[in-house]
Amino acid sequence: MADKYEKHAYEQLTEDMKTGDIPAVVVLRGKEEYLVDFYAKRLIDRFVTKESSVMDLTTFERDKATVSDIIGSLETMPFLSERKVVYLPEFFDERGRMPKVIEKSPNEKKALAEQLEKTDPATALLIMTAANPEDYKADRILKDSEVYKTVSRQGRKGIGRVYDFGPLNRRQLSGFIEKRLRAAGKQYRQGIVSSIIRETDYENRYNDYGLYELDNDLQKIIAYCGGSQVITDKDVAEVIGTNPEKNIFRMVEALAANRKDEALKLLHNLLQDGASEMAILGMITEQLEIMLTACEMKDDGVSLAEIQKILAGGYLGRNKRIQDFRTKKALESGNRMGIAGIRRALAGAYRVEKDIKNGLMPGRLALEFFIGSL
Numbered sequence: 001m002a003d004k005y006e007k008h009a010y011e012q013l014t015e016d017m018k019t020g021d022i023p024a025v026v027v028l029r030g031k032e033e034y035l036v037d038f039y040a041k042r043l044i045d046r047f048v049t050k051e052s053s054v055m056d057l058t059t060f061e062r063d064k065a066t067v068s069d070i071i072g073s074l075e076t077m078p079f080l081s082e083r084k085v086v087y088l089p090e091f092f093d094e095r096g097r098m099p100k101v102i103e104k105s106p107n108e109k110k111a112l113a114e115q116l117e118k119t120d121p122a123t124a125l126l127i128m129t130a131a132n133p134e135d136y137k138a139d140r141i142l143k144d145s146e147v148y149k150t151v152s153r154q155g156r157k158g159i160g161r162v163y164d165f166g167p168l169n170r171r172q173l174s175g176f177i178e179k180r181l182r183a184a185g186k187q188y189r190q191g192i193v194s195s196i197i198r199e200t201d202y203e204n205r206y207n208d209y210g211l212y213e214l215d216n217d218l219q220k221i222i223a224y225c226g227g228s229q230v231i232t233d234k235d236v237a238e239v240i241g242t243n244p245e246k247n248i249f250r251m252v253e254a255l256a257a258n259r260k261d262e263a264l265k266l267l268h269n270l271l272q273d274g275a276s277e278m279a280i281l282g283m284i285t286e287q288l289e290i291m292l293t294a295c296e297m298k299d300d301g302v303s304l305a306e307i308q309k310i311l312a313g314g315y316l317g318r319n320k321r322i323q324d325f326r327t328k329k330a331l332e333s334g335n336r337m338g339i340a341g342i343r344r345a346l347a348g349a350y351r352v353e354k355d356i357k358n359g360l361m362p363g364r365l366a367l368e369f370f371i372g373s374l
Contacts, residue, residue: 008172009163010035016161017046023161024121027151029092029130029142030165033328034211036129037089039163044085047125052080059087061303065099067108071115074124083125090304092130094335096142113150121159134257134336168211173197176211177218181231184222188231195233196221199240208253212325213246248283249329252291255345255374256333263371277356277363281370285349287330292342294327295334304328345374 009030016022022043028036048057058073065088078084092098102108119126128151133139142148151160168176174193181188200217202209221239225231240246247266254262270280290311297307304327311322322330334342352370355361361369 006169008168009165010039013039013042013163017042022046022121022125023159024119024124025116025126025128025151025160027092027128027130027148027160027162028165029132029162031132031167032165032211033132034215034325035165039165040087040089040127040129043125043127044087047083048081048085052078055079056081056083057085057087059089061305062088062090062093062099063101063301063303065091065102067102067112067115070112070126074115074119074126077123083123085125085127088126088128090131091128092142092145092148094131094134094138094332096130096133096138096140096145098145098147109146113146116147116150116160119159131332134332167202170197170203173202176214180215180218181222185229186222186225186231187229192231192233192236195236196240199236200246208250208329209246212329213249216323216325217246245283248280248287249326252284252287253329253333255371256291256336260371260374264368267367267371271364277367278353280367281349281353281356281363285346285353288342288346288349290322290327291330291334291337292339292346294330295339295342298331299339304331307331348373 026043028040030036044057056078060070070086070088073084073086076084097103098109102112116126128147130142133142143152148162152162153160174197177193177196196218197203200209200214202214217240221231221235224239225235247270251263251266251270254260254266267280271277294307294311297310298304302310308324308327311327312324337345348370352361352366356363356366
């Protein structure tokens with residue numbers, strides 16, 4: 001966790017927006033993808049008026065972004081807005097690489113880097129976001145990129161700046177939770193915030209639980225309270241402490257990253273909390289199916305926004321709507337496993353279900369065998 005006296009990237013960016021000290025090019029990155037997405041929107045809202053957004057905001061889908069189009073957009077003067085904004089969401093992927101059409105061409109990379117050097121901060125703003133690198137190697141690839149270096153080496157007085165959104169410390173995290181509870185009109189004793197932090201295990205640096213997941217859990221707590229204005233310890237325990245879905249997400253993410261020890265620990269925690277073997281297997285299977293569906297659509301050239309729209313509208317024709325952040329997480333884990341790996345895992349899950357139902361293997365042993373065989 002960040003030192004409690006260290007200014008977080010969101011605090012620095014908020015301050016920079018207030019003073020108008022935003023350079024021509026920014027890269028938003030970091031483990032807290034919630035903040036990356038949130039502050040990309042804040043920057044857009046800061047510099048683009050709603051009335052002229054069609055003219056003054058250009059958003060490129062990752063695999064459809066060409067350098068010539070990016071340069072052309074940056075050289076266009078704003079119509080009614082303070083700046084012309086060009087937005088490149090997840091321009092760098094979880095492997096630290098730019099879109100293929102740019103990554104594979106030294107000339108394209110050089111042309112883009114040169115454009116960044118001459119972009120006028122008085123009239124244009126280029127926002128690039130980076131997916132959280134999947135490992136140290138991916139982080140090095142990102143930082144060694146000529147385009148990334150062009151932005152990061154400029155420093156605070158240059159044309160470019162990188163904002164790295166790491167995990168929140170206890171003070172910042174408490175503020176995040178309190179703001180959402182107050183916005184929902186809920187009352188609570190101060191200890192409730194600490195209970196939420198403890199139950200979610202946000203501060204465990206070894207898990208992938210972030211603000212997207214926390215925000216989702218807070219919405220569940222608020223909905224669980226219904227018409228009651230006061231949130232109690234019982235509400236928190238009922239929604240988060242006994243919610244197996246949280247550990248299922250973590251388990252599948254651990255499996256995708258080949259962290260089998262962590263996955264087995266999460267399995268044992270679920271069993272200890274009273275979840276049945278078949279219920280656990282069903283949730284694992286569902287998450288793998290979502291991953292496969294999302295990754296196959298992405299492989300067919302469907303954009304992230306369209307995938308999220310399809311899954312939010314009803315998963316595979318079922319009456320189940322998948323939240324955007326969950327689709328994004330499924331794609332991240334799916335990219336690590338690969339489509340072939342997801343299919344193997346699903347086939348294994350189906351076999352395990354059959355073995356348990358036919359009495360060929362005890363449920364707990366079958367699940368442990370399934371995790372160990374991946």
